[in-house]
Amino acid sequence: MRCILLGLLLLLFQPAALWGWGQTGHRTIAAIAQKHLQNSTKRKIARLLDNQSLVWVSTYMDEIKSDDRFDHTHEWHWVTIPDGKSYAETKKNPDGDLLTAICRSKETLANKDTSRAARAKALKFLVHLVGDLHQPLHVGNGEDRGGNDLKVEWFGSYSNLHRVWDSEMLQSRGFAYSELARQLQRTINRQKREQWSQGDVFDWAHENLNYRDQIYQIEDPDYMGYEYTYRNWDLLTHQLQKGGVRLAHMLNEIL
Template identity: 50%
Template sequence: MKKIIISVLFIGSALSLWAYGPTGHRAVSAIAQEHLNCRAKRAIKKLLGDENLVLVSTYGDDIKSDKAYDFSYTWHYVNMKDGETYLQSIKNPKGDLVTAFNHCVATLKDKSSSVEDKRFCLKILVHLVGDAHQPLHIGRAEDRGGNDIKVKWFGRKSNLHRVWDENMISSYRMSYSELAENMPKISRKVRKEWQKGDMLTWTEEMRTTTAMVYASAEQDEDLGYRYMYDYFETLRHQLHKAGIRLAGVLNDIF
């Protein structure tokens, strides 16, 4: 009996470790759903059927376990050197966030695209807009977007990328719906301002935040309450902005 209890506890802790990973993407999609116009809602329903934006928001990561989708692995990020713009950077021949975003938008707007291609691109697009607002998805190639900057999170091994992907969100202990519902109210003017531009614009905009994140921690530093206090509002702002922009993109497409 003791062995069974221990196993259940271990499995439970493992599940909760992985379960928090998608929370940010789901929050972005929940925010977006609240700002879709009627035409976009109908078009999305037609493509996704019983699924919705929240449910498909993790699709871009889910398919990483299927080798048939290896071509999309590099779509989740952009690597640039410090002080370099996207246009100045050496482009990944396999594609990146900017090229993948443009491909998905073009496919969804093209009346000759198959339903299957449109459904795939919609699912990927939802995920990519979220990725584009995580500062270390616009990072440096040499440290793999902060993955090689090893830190501790409340004493446990982690890395700077993971801190921004999931550790801070997990420590905040809100569900995706609670995060979405408790975003500050913004004016129509601010919403329109956030929605201006495209992925290239937003990638360049993110560079300032990315630089701040890189400067926020040192190798092997033990991060915790103070780091949450200093940076969680920045993360929350990025989730909010991503959701508003995702809605704007989908409203424009449909």
């Protein structure tokens, strides 16, 4: 009984453990995307969102987890692709996954015959989901719930690998999302933008498999912090840059 209670307590004290970039990650990606939108796309987005910004709506999909009407979206934040396999070869989640949700949201947003409300919701979903696609542990290996089951100590506090990538590495550097986006924007040039815009969401999902070895290379799970951040900060920030550029590319194409 005590074990069950402890387990419940631990669950209570790790909100958002399963759910993708924390707020800083999502907002940073949205803020970078905003910089790469065409003017006509910006105007259409402003109309659809009643002038709310991409940054503002980027965490909408996490907020609606408190609303029973959106229970069907719980599985859409992640996808499983085991090592050495492709998405096509992987058994699909009958409740949908990150990739099916992105494809469906793109279709809804592109369909001018759909209601404005439905298109606005699809846009909010896309801003969030393209972000999640660039948190490498949202493309899980099918063995540890995207690193959630890999328990670690982060600067002496109970955590897990997924949470380290969602929020804790970002928090440890102490940037506000706006400052982080501004710094990351400085090193995005035309060549990178063109390179990152190649391919489709399936290619971008598979790209995450290349980073697994690095992400799972943990010297001592009971002592994680500075050194792990030092080794992974470039990868983390590149993912935020790519997520922003690709989100903008997608919205420029659709709208």
